[in-house]
Amino acid sequence: MSPEEGLVTEASQRLINDICAKYAGRTQFLGCNDVLIAKRESEKLRDVLKAFAAEKGLDGAEKDAFLKSAFEHLHALSKAGEPLSLETLVNAIWPQAPEELSGKLAAEELELSDGFVPDGRVIRALVSFKGKSKYWELKFDREGKTEGYIDYDPETNIITLRNVPEEFREMWMTEV
Template identity: 40%
Template sequence: MSQVQHTITHLVVHKLHRAGEGPASAELRDGACRVDDAAVRLVERLCGHYADRSSRGYGRFAEEEGEEGSPLPRLVREHVVDKRLDFAALSQRMMDALRLCADEEGAEVSGYVVIARILEGATDCLWIAVVGEAVGSAVTGALDIVDCLHLDFAALPAAGRIDLTGWQRGDERYVSFLKGRSDVAPWFKRFLGCGDVVIALKETKKLVQRLSDFAETQRLEAPARDAMLERAHGYLDELGEAGSPLALDEIARKVWPEQPERLDAALASGEAPLAGGFVPDRRAIRPLVRFRAAGEQWKLEFDRASLHSGAVHYDRASDTLVLSGLPEYLKKLLQEE
């Protein structure tokens, strides 16, 4: 997968704190941060950790679906389109909205809030991430060991990305956000002003194709490949029947427990990202366990398992497909021709 070039146009870091019953407080920076090597490394780590997390939700501003709520869509328009807000003012107004959402939802959240406008190739994006702290170890010039605080990107409790280019172009989905095992933190999703847009049939087909591609790239023996795809079919079928939404960070553990991180990376890759949180469409998962093909004068469909049971046999030498155990009604029809 090609590496995307990130160019920081604006960057600022504020601090948010809320614990217990008291109101949230914010420590605001007056102006934007200097874009130096340290800032570039921070952005690269943020984008890298975000890309590695397969469980993401997608949508658009809720106001475009007739819903009202967060002031973020209006603030983005005032900054990007109307140019009435510079970036520093935009970030401070965003912090006001973030703090209010944390208070109203009763969220206990503390951390540094990274707000950045980044060019990803030719795509203009606005990033918002709440990053916590962790204690690490450092060695001084005198070779003493001391504690030191650092940003903990591995946790990354809340992060969102607004594709400003896609938003202005009128794309269907231009807001993305990290999701946990069930959903994104309600206060942060409310802050983003995001209405989920997930088309279950379309996303299920995309997932099925990714799973099939993964099975091919692993060069598995036929029994192992079919077993993996059958596990995927069974898991997705259960979710579809129960009406339960899919969590992308769970499917790799269910389908490929031998090395789930490899499947997780495959599902997260690609130009068209997968959206978690949809109920799998059971119609779209059939290709995981069934072959379907058509020629000018024929159509056929059969289970993958039939290739191993002998019910269907492909002879490469003669380029023929042989069907065994034909039902009586079919034999009768063929004899009448």
């Protein structure tokens, strides 16, 4: 059987062993089980945090601060490769009534686990918006909305960008 038919060469096997050794304890690299679990758990956590903010009626700046606090806590864990403690998260981001958020996170139907390393790409959605159409793509941080740099008019379905960087403005003026 040739390598093209599925045999792993000795050099390939050494590379696989090196990669597995590098990631030992952090993830089952070849099976990716831990990575997939962390992604799913991060998605559930992201969604419940957004729902909690809405349920609590947090307005623009309050909601942004709550979600930013959650993102910063989770991002630090993600960068360090540290597992999440839901209790620590709750106390850090909703200290005024931790039992309220704990109750949401402990909901039986959610089945949210403790101890996974948050997926940085998934939790980014706590502080940013991203969208695209056939002709454009747009990504911005919540802070841009709060600071008045980005506005959306639901009646006209128009997004307005303010304080466009000079480089972009020059490119636009040259091209259009």
